[in-house]
Amino acid sequence: MGSITRIAVLPVMLVLAALVPFTGNDFYIALGISILLNAVLATAWGLFAGPTKYISLATAAFFGVGAYTVGLFYERVPMLALYPIAALIGAVLATFVGLTTLRIQGMYFTIFTFGLAELIRQLMTWYQRNVTGSVGVYIITDITARQIYWSLTALLALTLLGGWLLARSRYGLALLMIGEDELAARHSGVRTTAVKVVVLALTSAIMAVTGAIVAPRWTYLDPNIAFNPTLSFMPAVIALLGGMQRFWGPLVGAIPLVILFDQLNARFPTTYTLILGLLFMVIVFVIPDGILGLLPKLQRLRGAAPAPTAAPASLSAPLVPSTPTRTASPGVDGITGTPRASTLNGAVLLEVNGVRKAFGGIVAVDDLSFTIREGEVFGIIGPNGSGKTTVLNLISGVYEPDRGQILFLGRSLAHKAPEEIARAGIARTFQLVRIYPALTCLDHVVPAALFGGHVRSLAEAREYASELLEELGMGQFMHVPAGQLNFIDQKRLELARALALRPKLLLLDEWLAGLNPSEMLIGMELIESLRGRGTTIVLIEHLMQAVRRLCDRCIVMSFGQKIAEGTPEEVLANPEVVRVYLGEADNA
Amino acid sequence: MQRYTRRAVLGLIGTASISALLAACGGGQATPTPAPQPSPTSAPAQQPSPTPTTAAAPTPTVVATQPKKTLRVGFAISKSGPYAAGAGITIYPNYVLWAKDVNDAGGIKLSDGVYTVELIEYDDQSSPEEAIKAIQRLVNQDKVDLLLPPWGTAMNLAVAPVFHQLGYPQLGVANLSDKTPELVKQWPGYFSFLGTSSQYSEAVADLLSDLANQGKIGKKVALIYVDDAFGLELSEAARKKFKATGFELVYDQGYPLGTTDFQPILTDIKQRQPDAFVACSYPADTLTLPEAAMVVDFNPPVFLTAVGTAFPVYVGKFGQNAEGVMGLGGIDPKAPGLMDYYKRHKEVTGQDPDRWGSPVCYASLQVLQQALERVGKVDRQAVAREVATGSFQTIIGTVKLEGNIYYGNWLLGQWQNGEFLALWPKNKAAATPIVPKPAWKK
Amino acid sequence: MTSILDALVTGLVYGGIYALLALGLTLQYGVARILNLAYGDFLIAAAVFATLLYQRFQLSPLVSLLLLLPASFLIHLLVYHLVFVQLERRRGSWRAMEASSILLAFGLSFVVSGAMLAIFGGKLFSYSYLLVPVQLLGSVVPANRLLALVLALAFGGFAYLLLVRTRIGTAIRAIAVDPDGAPLAGIDVRRWAGLTFAFGGIICAASGVLISMFQTFNVPMGVTFTLKALVVVIMGGVGNAVGALVAGLILGVTESFVARFISPGLTLAAVYGLFVLAVLTMRTGIFGRALR
The missing domain is CATH 3.40.50.300 (P-loop containing nucleotide triphosphate hydrolases)
Incomplete structure (x- = not known):
């Protein structure tokens, strides 16, 4: 009963969120888009960074690439086809990035990704200038704010579903192991690089699609806007503040934090940045494990079990003792045929x-x-x-x-x-x-x-x-x-x-x-x-x-x-x- | 498990409120200057934080007999992020000054009474998403009567569909683009007061041809441009016009946004001995180029840089060496009311306005005010129509828009004796060009 | 031929500021293990102070250097001990605080730039100082840029000698390798890491003052400088003083050559190309292992 309630929480919330545009107040749509945008980016970011502890600051790079895909091609390619294209480009880019950088560990990775957005911005500027002869792109479509709102809601739903499935799959566990102890994971036979690259590519594809969805809203794109470093910082901050022990932690962070930021910005337009900075520092000290960390620590230890969604839960679920594949006396090794006495003349x-x-x-x-x-x-x-x-x-x-x-x-x-x-x-x-x-x-x-x-x-x-x-x-x-x-x-x-x-x-x-x-x-x-x-x-x-x-x-x-x-x-x-x-x- | 969920929600709310509280306290303690009141604030109290105004404002002479009503005017502008520089120089101080001027003069007279202006401001953080949200907030939550535009082409374009959909006129100033004539067909309430990019490039070519015809310079031009939207638009139009008027481009290269080292470029250009050096540059570059020119001792007869030449910080930095440098903008000190505006601007906002966008921005606000008074009520569609068709007396002279764009600006100016005097269009010139430019003093 | 020499000399001189910029950050991260995202904002703060002192009181930036460097040292020391060490105490170890320290550094960056934004807004700062052409090996370079190179070499040389040639340096490097293990070896990690962090702060302020002499800047530009410094730091190898110097100079020469002989439009692309190259070679382990 309880678990049904818990499983239902997210879908119900999403459905409620989808109803917001019917309030008739466009400000709520705008605020909602802001929340959704940050929630999708932070969730996608957290899906990778949460278990692996790789702190990436390249969200803007993938977002920007997605936005530019729309900017450059929307007149020639139907919108619906552009989302998968953007996802593909984002994934390919992320694969390249992953293959070159994921062997780097810790803070070094963070620094590199920080530079990456800049690199891609330069390449995009160069490409655009040489191919189209200008640097800005006008995106004039009849896509409305509501459509963007719903698209983002759908994308968030997909991302959460993906996170839920990932957490339940073997790859979710593999990611967790990588984050805890990469070497031990490798000795358990986990192809760590492949797992990391695949997950990075998938989450980056989500970021690219986010960019593609949002781009028409801004009418005009230039590299400064599409690759705005804030787009890299905010999701990371929100996910960290929300807590990354669960795949829905960043979402828990995004809702109150975006509303809080919005209120602060509205009330203190001149000192907003300063207040935000102080707020971050206070939060780091007061709630070190993010908002999720406020939940009893026990929850975290149980692991994975309690949440409807967390991965290890399913893996640890009681067995159905059915398949009688086991041999009469199961050899622990299970490979070689007959046990042999110690001998010096084996192969x-x-x-x-x-x-x-x-x-x-x-x-x-x-x-x-x-x-x-x-x-x-x-x-x-x-x-x-x-x-x-x-x-x-x-x-x-x-x-x-x-x-x-x-x-x-x-x-x-x-x-x-x-x-x-x-x-x-x-x-x-x-x-x-x-x-x-x-x-x-x-x-x-x-x-x-x-x-x-x-x-x-x-x-x-x-x-x-x-x-x-x-x-x-x-x-x-x-x-x-x-x-x-x-x-x-x-x-x-x-x-x-x-x-x-x-x-x-x-x-x-x-x-x-x-x-x-x-x-x-x-x-x-x-x-x-x-x-x-x-x-x-x-x-x-x-x-x-x-x-x-x-x-x-x-x-x-x-x-x-x-x-x-x-x-x-x-x-x-x-x-x-x-x-x-x-x-x-x-x-x- | 239900309890668990409820606890989580309570926790969330608790955290949010605690952090809001902390933020409020933190903000209170740490703000170095008396913090501006949380908006909405009435305009006269709204000082830009840097310097408290010292000058006493002229006391209103007309005492209104009937109780004043307030006209709520909202805007979102970049107070942080990369656009904060431009917004802080050209736009924001003028909004503050205008509101103060209007209120000091008694307010805006509409058919049902006199209205004082109340400004409601937000920071768009140089992000289009924030800008759109702030505009929606201004309209839906704060119920403002009028909106003022943000700074920059990108920001103006981001909010344009929202202005249009909500039916607010958008009297853009810093939204210079060659695309504007097309855009206004879609958004009839979208205006641009600084004109189009190519207007300026063509003026450059015309001015140089004029000088060449007078025999003051030869026909060799070196052109550099920043690889960004405005730089590219400007240079493209200039290139065409140079070719059409028989100039020889001895150098024609772009440089990336953020370049700080111009010595290699100028060394190369110097060897080609151009008669005119034209840089389609942004403020940071504009303020760096003369330094590199001084180091490599490059002193062409015409030294023209684009955005930022008209900034007071330019003459503050280079002093005597600014003499003879040309750039976009320019003013005519003899224009009625203009010098008074400069004096008031400095008194009220504590900063000297630039010699290009600032007076135009103020003029756009005067246009808005006059259009509103002519319409007599807050009928935004009618105001937009009036702005598009009427003609208005402003500090930059009579303003009449064509196709929602004002083409009558001073386009090019030159620093002469510490003032940036208009050179072009020739019929509105405030001075004759000093060519060749005096040598750099060391 | 002369133009190649000229491009080389001017490139080296202009690279000086990159080298200086990166030196401070590389020491801060390499030893104190803090990715100081507020680096560029502290730099801007120094630059703003130098500008104001020059414009309001006609105080030469060289004099304000004497004022601002010790001030920056103290501020960084305080920041280190009041903020980062407190965080470490709460987390129990350096490793445990990595993610939090990034968040904290964000906060710090916002606080520093936010405080300045509240006062100055986006106002542009610009003045000229020491814009004296100096003859150097047949090329002309501005004295202010040359000063940046000299300072970079001086600080870099000092850091190198300190780290490689002294016992204290050995201790500091031990911290860099294993901050959690170093206390076992009897090294007062907090003290030395704090001093190194503050020394990075000195270099940060020096870069700020020098940059203010020849570059137009405003408060929101802090992040640009952080980014630029990070690029050089990666190319040179984190925590590697000599690497930062060399990488900075290489960057200057690359920009100069590309602008002069290929196309000015490709300077930044070339810089980032080098950056990618550095990361790719790192992967195969040229620098990789030492940098874990």
């Missing part, structure tokens, strides 16, 4: 040949070679700073080797991005746990299953993920935000996320570190059970006890070089290893 899975990696002057890994066979548990040990984690990062694609090559199943991993490597079947955990505190456990595992590429539908992924969590003994935490888990469970969650990719090779980076003795035992048993099922595992470990018990073979590293290789017993008897290792152990 070669990973081959590392003469790999070297240096950072500045420091050689982290030098001329390292080893081979891992299917089904074995392979240890990499060595004192702190000996380059173990670097090896893992080289295998999983975080770094590219300076020299040498890494072959996985006979194919080179050179120039492969982490997400491609993850999809190819190499999963990893992190030395320092990288989880998303606000997301539920299920939401950690589902995307890995999805983006790992072996399940088709969300439902299937959900089912697979919950089976996996059950098997790892985490069934009761399925819908608990990961931030509330204790340490071992967070580690288990990471493991589950890695396993959800159905990896052929699992890289565990000091997975046992930081566990207390009893947890350690549980942990070792868990790894043994994986091994018993035939998963090939690379174990970076500090604890000799664990190495002895778990590893079939291992190498010992010191200062980036391999100093010994063999079974744990052989290796630990090596005098060089004893010197390097125990020397350090004494110090410790």
Whole structure:
């Protein structure tokens, strides 16, 4: 009952909004257009910036391009055809921008986008001057304010619907993961760049259509108007003030704020800018998480669950235990056929040949070679700073080797991005746990299953993920935000996320570190059970006890070089290893 | 869940009101000058914030016997954003001055009584959307009797359909464009008092031909223009006319809006030794070009820059070096009432008006007032018709529009002894051109 | 040949102001980790004061430089400690406050320009000072532009020596790399970041005073200067003093050459072309990694 009310709120509001023009007061239409314009731009902006935390200041660029599309072609092309054209141009432009800049992170991206609007303005000026011989365009149509009002209402409805669908889809979750921890997302198999570019293109298309809708209202366009920097600032400000935890946060910001700005501007025409500035600063201090942040924090933690609309909700929704695709005794890995006992004569899975990696002057890994066979548990040990984690990062694609090559199943991993490597079947955990505190456990595992590429539908992924969590003994935490888990469970969650990719090779980076003795035992048993099922595992470990018990073979590293290789017993008897290792152990 | 929604709504309202409160307090504390009263304010109290007026206003001589009525006159103008400069120089002070002048003189006499003018103003933030909204607010919420136009072609065009639809005459001043004759067919209440762009370009070519015929200059012209609507319109018409009158364009290049470094351009031009240098420039460029010319020692017989030459800040900046520079606009100090206007403007608004748009803007307001008085009531359609067809006595002389455009302006002027004197059209000239221009003093 | 040399020399001199402009911002963002969107507005404030002092009291801008630079230092120090540090305290870490700091910087920008708008409106400011032609390697350049170049080189050199050659500089760079981690290394982040921010403020005011000598400006133009500075900052690499200097000069030379030998209409297009090029190369990691 309650949820029906909540789901109905937005559509009802939109319908009510659509009735405003019938009040007969044109001022309300004008104010409404102002609100709608800002609401659409802010919502579109927030759809991308909210989950990813990429603060873009290029809204004016896309808006202007859309407006100019109408300005330049409205006499030759029917209006209705111009909206999709504007959307297309906006999307193409955004794709270009995204491909060139989305690898840049944080504030750097913000600065670039700030310059982008200016760049596009220059290009447009240049184009117009050389093609049409003037800089301004007259747009004289018989489109009325009401039509523009309704078009914007419809666009807002579409944008909100899009936001709702996005939040429910796998891409919504992927975006959230990118915003929280992009690297971890990539190791879950998320093609982060592609996801970001697609969403940026879609939201930019909305901005372009907004420009196309509004342009006829202004009669005349020149680059100053179409690419007015205020058009970039305002949506960002409104979305941030509204709150970006939900896709409708910017809308919640737009309505009161535009009315407030309007009132302030009307009452204090001379000191408006000053008041606005003070207001922003006060709001940043008083309601840091925006208007949405005023809602109880709990709502936010539950995640995603409560809102009718928020994405993870649907993903975490209880399963329908129907599809009996599960095998009698589901292998955690689910890929290879028969579990095999530890053996040294399996097929070669990973081959590392003469790999070297240096950072500045420091050689982290030098001329390292080893081979891992299917089904074995392979240890990499060595004192702190000996380059173990670097090896893992080289295998999983975080770094590219300076020299040498890494072959996985006979194919080179050179120039492969982490997400491609993850999809190819190499999963990893992190030395320092990288989880998303606000997301539920299920939401950690589902995307890995999805983006790992072996399940088709969300439902299937959900089912697979919950089976996996059950098997790892985490069934009761399925819908608990990961931030509330204790340490071992967070580690288990990471493991589950890695396993959800159905990896052929699992890289565990000091997975046992930081566990207390009893947890350690549980942990070792868990790894043994994986091994018993035939998963090939690379174990970076500090604890000799664990190495002895778990590893079939291992190498010992010191200062980036391999100093010994063999079974744990052989290796630990090596005098060089004893010197390097125990020397350090004494110090410790 | 219902409760949750209600709580959210309450929260929203609470936030909004708190922030409004904070904003109000913040504004109160931080405004450096006595803040203008929240509009609507009656015009005489409305001072432009910078300088409090020192001069005592002449006390009204006529004491009206019947109770005064108010004529509500509204406008939205750019007080912030890129258009604030132009609006603050040419338009806004004249609105303030006019309202004060009208009220000091007793008001506007209509058939049912004498009306004092009350100004209601908003900031359009240099945004067309805000401008449209402000006009709708003025008409629908504030119920104004008349509207005054904003500054700039873009802003005037943005609000034109609204003025038209609501039936308000739009006596535009800073809406110079070659497209105006076409536009007025669509919007019969749309006027333009500064004329058309090509009028000015043609005047430039005519003036130069005249000088060439007198043997004062040769036929080599260097033309530069800002890559913006007005600069392009101006240069295009000038180019045509130069070619038609046998001038040789030794240099013809555009430069982007916002250019600050003119040394490379002028170095190049100097080598081509033009007789006349014509820059279709905007104020910032106009105020920078002479500096670059001084540095590279480029001193052609005719040095003509476009918008901004007629600004008082120009002569303030260059002093003696302004002497002989030509530009758009110009005035004739002997025109009746004009110098009085300049004196009053400075007293009331604290700033010296420019020698081009300002007097025209004031004249447009006089036209509006006279048309209103002739009609005798606030019948906006009739007022528009009267403006279009009548002839009016103003500070810039007799104004009669043709096709909703006033073509009778002083088009070109030259700084001579600290005043920007009209040179063209020749029959209205206030001075003869000083050619060649005196050398730059260092 | 002579004209090429001339274009080069004048370009370098005119690039000086870009270099100076960007230097302050690059230090502010690079070290204090604040995208100071109010940069251009503070610059305009300095320019307005210099103009008023010159026009009302005939005070030479060079003298007002001595007044305005310390004033700007203090104001920026105050702004940093009263606004941004307070925000950081509330948020718990620099990383957590990035989005909020942008909002705050917007607010600050509006406050600074809004206060000036309320007083001066859109009024144009313009005066000439030090417009003395100076012979330099066979070219003529105005002394005020030359002064901008000299100041840019002086401030840039100072910043470089300070950051690269001293222990304090090492500390400051550590903050730039990891503001949240630096306290662990015993560095008083707030103190040093605040001082660097204020040093950026000095350069900001110096640019403002110099710009007022040769450029017409008004209050709403602040954002234009912020934008211009940002473009140079990106090209030079954020937080990189030498990069900002070089990028500024390259920009000046590019504008000069394009205006002289190609077409004045393409100067800005060329500038933004360079900008895109810089971003594209950055992506492949020439500057990218250091700038994370």
